[in-house]
Structures are given as C-alpha cells and as structure tokens.
Amino acid sequence: MRRRKIMHGSTRALIIGGTQGLGLAIARRLQGEGCTSLVVSGRDGAKGEAVAGSLGACFVACDLEDTSSVERLVDSAADRLGGLNALVVAGALTDRGSILDTDHTTWDRMMAANARSPFFAIQRMAKLAIAAGEPASIVNILSMVVHCGQSFLAPYAASKAALANITKNAANSLRTQRIRVNGINCGWMDTPGEDAVQRKFHGAGDSWLEQAEAKQPFGMLVKPEHVAGLASFMLSGAAGVMTGSIVDFDQNIAGAYPE
Incomplete structure (x- = not known):
C-alpha cells in the first residue's frame, strides 16, 4: 500500500470544537498525517477527555459564548504544545430563529459563539505566533448559509457571514506576518x-x-472526512501562499436556479 506523505510532522494545532463531527474528523486527519502536537476543545469535559485520549491529544474545556474562556484556551494550548502554528475554528451554535422570531438573547449568544469568540481566538493566536516569529495557518469552518441561508437560520447565517468577513480581513491584515487565514463554506453535513x-x-x-x-x-x-482533507491541506505547507480564500464545499451551487 502506498504510504501517505506526512504533511503535519511539525504542526502544533488547536482545534476549537474538536471533540465531535467535523472538528474531530480534522483532528484525526491531522494525526494521520503526522501531527503529534494537538489540543482539542469542547464543552463536555468527560467526552473531551475520552476523545483526546483516543487521539493521544490534550483536551481543554471551553465555552464559546465566553470570549475570555476562548482566549484562555489559546494560551493553554500554546503552553501545552510549546507554541501554536495551526488553528481550526470548528465549533459553533446552530440554534434556530427567523427574522420574525429571533429574540435578543438568541442573537447575542449566536454572535458571541460564532463570530466574537473566533475573532479573539484568531487575534490571540496571531499575537503568539508573531511574538514567536513563526509562520502560522488558520482555518475557519463556515457554512453555505453565508450566501443567504434558510429563513429559520437567520441569526446563524448572520454570524457565519460575519466570520467570513473576519476571515478575509484577518488574512489581509496578517499576511505580512506570514500568517495565512482561510475558510470553508460547508454544505449540509452528516454529523452527530x-x-x-x-x-x-x-x-x-x-x-x-x-x-x-x-x-x-x-x-x-457532505461527509466530515471529505472536508477534513481540504482543511488539512489549507493548514499545511502544501497550500503555499494561499490566504484569504473561502471555498464552497457543497454539491448545490450558490446562485443556481432550477432548470
């Protein structure tokens, strides 16, 4: 059997939302491609410890609605791994709500977890990488809803659209520091x-x-294992200078109409 080329032997990665679904699939992909320095995070401590144990990784609990918790997570991951050069933001809230029935509390929770905390996770990771004088790569897991989304996903779509802009803006701001930032708009995915x-x-x-x-x-x-391959590539040196890119990962084409 042909051996897979090791892409992540020097990768020190934090995966926010890495204890299930797509985040876990990315963790497994990185591990399979040589990453031995890995931290995964989630809310459920018992589940997280079990997942980390199966991966040979570290687990740090984190509440995405609490931005200070996310900043502490980045610091803790960097301390455990001796620095960070890869970050995946895969965690998110997916509560429902339309333009007519979304209340203030739901809006604030969604924006905090899906836009504000990722913003400050990227900021903290970038500052650590710059201080260390090291290049780094970041992948934000977005959604096809950034193009519009169903009526019952109004606050979720808004929060992911905000993160899409954060992805582009951060990529532009950080490129001179050799920090790449890319995103993946995932379609309807088969996850727990x-x-x-x-x-x-x-x-x-x-x-x-x-x-x-x-x-x-x-x-x-969409299957998590398929998306994990793209995320792994984006994080790796094989992606070269690729930054500021947001890839639609779906079988339904944004902007297409029935024929």
Whole structure:
C-alpha cells in the first residue's frame, strides 16, 4: 500500500470544537498525517477527555459564548504544545430563529459563539505566533448559509457571514506576518450534531438521513472526512501562499436556479 506523505510532522494545532463531527474528523486527519502536537476543545469535559485520549491529544474545556474562556484556551494550548502554528475554528451554535422570531438573547449568544469568540481566538493566536516569529495557518469552518441561508437560520447565517468577513480581513491584515487565514463554506453535513438538531428542531425520525441523502445530487450529505482533507491541506505547507480564500464545499451551487 502506498504510504501517505506526512504533511503535519511539525504542526502544533488547536482545534476549537474538536471533540465531535467535523472538528474531530480534522483532528484525526491531522494525526494521520503526522501531527503529534494537538489540543482539542469542547464543552463536555468527560467526552473531551475520552476523545483526546483516543487521539493521544490534550483536551481543554471551553465555552464559546465566553470570549475570555476562548482566549484562555489559546494560551493553554500554546503552553501545552510549546507554541501554536495551526488553528481550526470548528465549533459553533446552530440554534434556530427567523427574522420574525429571533429574540435578543438568541442573537447575542449566536454572535458571541460564532463570530466574537473566533475573532479573539484568531487575534490571540496571531499575537503568539508573531511574538514567536513563526509562520502560522488558520482555518475557519463556515457554512453555505453565508450566501443567504434558510429563513429559520437567520441569526446563524448572520454570524457565519460575519466570520467570513473576519476571515478575509484577518488574512489581509496578517499576511505580512506570514500568517495565512482561510475558510470553508460547508454544505449540509452528516454529523452527530446535525442528527441532534434535526430531531430537536425539525421532529426528524430515525430515517431522516436516508431520506435526505436520497434527494441529493450525489446521494449523500457532505461527509466530515471529505472536508477534513481540504482543511488539512489549507493548514499545511502544501497550500503555499494561499490566504484569504473561502471555498464552497457543497454539491448545490450558490446562485443556481432550477432548470
């Protein structure tokens, strides 16, 4: 069997939201490509410790709604790994709400977790990398909803659109420091989190995934393992000078209309 080329032997990575779904898939991909210095974060301490143990990684608990908690997370990860040169922001709140029924509390929670905390995580990581005189790479997990999104995803779409702009702005600001910042707009994805959301908010039954996938052009929802490959590439030296790029990772094309 052909051996996979090691891309991440010198990577020291923090994955925010790395204990399940896409974040966990990225953690596994990095590990499989040589990364031995890895911190994953999430809210659930017991689950996080178990996941970290299976990866040979470190776990640090973090609440995305608390920006100071996120800043402490970045510092803690850097202390544990002897510095950071890779950051993935994969955690997010996905609560529902439309332009008509979203309340102030939901709006504030979504913006805090999905835009404000990522902003300051990037800021803190960039400052540490600059102080260390090292290049670094950052990948923000976005969503196809940045192009509009369903009516029931109004605050989520707004928060991800804000993060898309943060991605571009940070890439422009940090390029002279050799810090690359890119993003991935993920389409409808098959994750444990999505399963929970479908059951909680949409009354979905056990066969919802099978029914949903049958209607998709490729007969499946987006799979975390596929997106993890792109995230790994973006974080690696193989991406060269790529920065400020936001890639649509979906089978449905933004702006297309039924023919």
